[in-house]
Amino acid sequence: MYLFALLLVAQVQSTPMHCGTPVFDAMKTKVRGQGLGIGDLGRNPTPEPRPLSPVPRSKPPRIGEMRTMWLQNMSVMPPVQFQAELTCRGTGNHCYVMVDDSSWTAGIVDSADVARILERFDNSSPRDTSHGVWYHNTTVLGRPPDAIDNDSLIYLIYHNVGEFHGYSFDGFWQYFDEYYDTTSMRLWGYHSNEIECVYLDCYPNNPSEDYRIAIAAHEFGHMIQWNYDQAESLWVNEGCAELAMWLFGKPDAISGFNSVPDNDLTKWTGSWADYIKTYLWSLFLYEQYGGRVGTDLIHNIVASPLVSIEGVDSGFAATGLPQRFEDVLDQWILANVINDTSYLAGKYGYFGEHVPRFSNAGSYNTYPVSGNNSLDRWAGEYIRFQKGRDLQIGFNGADNANFHAFMVAKDTIGHRLVLDTIELDSLQAGSISVPGSDTGYQSVWLVPASHYPSGRMNYAYTAAATGIMETNPKPQIPNPKSAIGPTVMRAGARVRLPSGAELYSTDGRLVSQKSLEPGVYWLTAAGQRRKLVVAP
Ligand SMILES: [Zn+2]
Numbered sequence: 208m209y210l211f212a213l214l215l216v217a218q219v220q221s222t223p224m225h226c227g228t229p230v231f232d233a234m235k236t237k238v239r240g241q242g243l244g245i246g247d248l249g250r251n252p253t254p255e256p257r258p259l260s261p262v263p264r265s266k267p268p269r270i271g272e273m274r275t276m277w278l279q280n281m282s283v284m285p286p287v288q289f290q291a292e293l294t295c296r297g298t299g300n301h302c303y304v305m306v307d308d309s310s311w312t313a314g315i316v317d318s319a320d321v322a323r324i325l326e327r328f329d330n331s332s333p334r335d336t337s338h339g340v341w342y343h344n345t346t347v348l349g350r351p352p353d354a355i356d357n358d359s360l361i362y363l364i365y366h367n368v369g370e371f372h373g374y375s376f377d378g379f380w381q382y383f384d385e386y387y388d389t390t391s392m393r394l395w396g397y398h399s400n401e402i403e404c405v406y407l408d409c410y411p412n413n414p415s416e417d418y419r420i421a422i423a424a425h426e427f428g429h430m431i432q433w434n435y436d437q438a439e440s441l442w443v444n445e446g447c448a449e450l451a452m453w454l455f456g457k458p459d460a461i462s463g464f465n466s467v468p469d470n471d472l473t474k475w476t477g478s479w480a481d482y483i484k485t486y487l488w489s490l491f492l493y494e495q496y497g498g499r500v501g502t503d504l505i506h507n508i509v510a511s512p513l514v515s516i517e518g519v520d521s522g523f524a525a526t527g528l529p530q531r532f533e534d535v536l537d538q539w540i541l542a543n544v545i546n547d548t549s550y551l552a553g554k555y556g557y558f559g560e561h562v563p564r565f566s567n568a569g570s571y572n573t574y575p576v577s578g579n580n581s582l583d584r585w586a587g588e589y590i591r592f593q594k595g596r597d598l599q600i601g602f603n604g605a606d607n608a609n610f611h612a613f614m615v616a617k618d619t620i621g622h623r624l625v626l627d628t629i630e631l632d633s634l635q636a637g638s639i640s641v642p643g644s645d646t647g648y649q650s651v652w653l654v655p656a657s658h659y660p661s662g663r664m665n666y667a668y669t670a671a672a673t674g675i676m677e678t679n680p681k682p683q684i685p686n687p688k689s690a691i692g693p694t695v696m697r698a699g700a701r702v703r704l705p706s707g708a709e710l711y712s713t714d715g716r717l718v719s720q721k722s723l724e725p726g727v728y729w730l731t732a733a734g735q736r737r738k739l740v741v742a743p
Pocket residue numbers: 226227228229425426429445448
């Protein structure tokens with residue numbers, strides 16, 4: 208019954224972090240016969256039973272009041288509950304701080320810690336001197352439940368959560384507490400504390416450090432998600448919880464995912480790379496389409512009764528935005544390599560995070576070259592080409608795949624960027640030429656993104672250029688018929704059109720050919736059409 212939870216933990220034991228919530232998520236779906244809980248279930252299964260008429264079982268705690276509560280021993284799997292005595296050490300506008308008496312007696316948590324935790328939860332954060340965790344989470348994600356105890360304050364429960372085979376749990380939220388004890392015991396075999404609470408580790412890390420408060424924001428984020436959609440996929444749920452850490456101002460450090468971006472966005476294994484993957488995705492949504500531009504997109508995704516990709520799509524629809532998951536996936540994959548908001552109206556970068564460089568899946572500076580790779584679904588990667596003149600890139604995906612392929616040429620010194628789609632034919636092949644790649648584009652990337660929903664697919668690529676090899680190799684492109692790629696030129700360069708040729712803007716206007724603004728144009732001559740990209 209708990210084998211999956213064991214596997215989940217065992218496979219991530221070498222990672223530094225972090226959240227114990229998925230352990231209970233896996234149990235929930237296993238018990239309910241809904242599969243393993245990490246998959247892409249598509250639609251929300253039948254919601255959990257909820258307490259219909261909340262009846263507070265106890266009054267709010269007063270400072271100094273001791274309570275006997277159920278804690279989890281996370282050093283064994285499945286976790287085993289035990290009863291412990293905790294005392295209320297502080298109350299704020301939005302939270303109670305409950306500390307395990309043995310931790311308090313040992314001096315692991317003291318009154319200065321409690322004062323700082325209250326301040327950061329209620330009033331201030333590293334990002335914002337006048338708002339704390341409560342404000343950021345409830346403004347961006349949504350409201351917490353108040354079903355079980357009829358008390359809007361959240362209990363922050365501090366104890367030594369422990370570790371399992373080297374995997375330390377920094378905190379967790381468990382849905383059992385949202386049910387009456389009898390219901391929780393009957394359905395899952397765990398006791399409920401019958402309050403809105405999160406469990407936070409207080410040892411060996413200082414519980415009042417900002418990073419520890421950010422973890423409180425993360426776990427509180429899981430509680431808010433549950434209030435709207437109890438079956439949300441872990442990749443969405445963890446991504447929003449990671450965003451809560453950024454909103455507070457102390458997000459997880461970025462590593463892992465940027466070294467191996469060939470990693471299905473919708474797959475959750477609990478690895479460190481998965482936290483960072485879903486964090487960057489959620490932050491990108493927030494910055495490009497969410498709170499940074501004044502919409503409630505993130506809340507609308509949290510609040511959607513649909514899960515995973517369908518939940519993201521319905522969140523965009525509810526926000527009145529035309530974009531959908533697959534569009535934004537490509538934009539995000541491109542943003543991770545372009546990573547600079549000073550280009551193209553800021554669509555391809557991050558405003559509030561320094562994202563380190565993404566690794567390349569191939570890197571070349573002599574030609575011709577060819578290579579083969581495979582790519583996970585809902586993932587992208589980067590093949591870099593440097594030097595060479597008149598670079599020609601060919602792409603050929605597996606015939607039944609669904610790749611989207613892009614070319615990015617970047618000149619950071621001259622501040623030029625070319626981004627273009629490589630048109631693929633019905634057999635997933637296409638090519639593109641990058642004229643001018645010798646004149647200052649330090650790097651040109653082939654960027655495939657896989658939209659084939661059923662798994663990993665193969666692709667091949669080629670690149671040819673002149674001016675590097677002593678021989679003058681012919682371009683090796685998989686499908687010569689589709690070899691006509693766009694012509695790329697710099698703004699301000701003089702255009703000489705063949706006689707009879709005409710130039711049109713993308714909205715169909717005939718363009719005077721004297722000086723072209725940066726943008727995309729269509730060149731028509733002798734019944735043929737060719738794309739002209741004018742780089743800034
Ligand atoms: Zn989490």
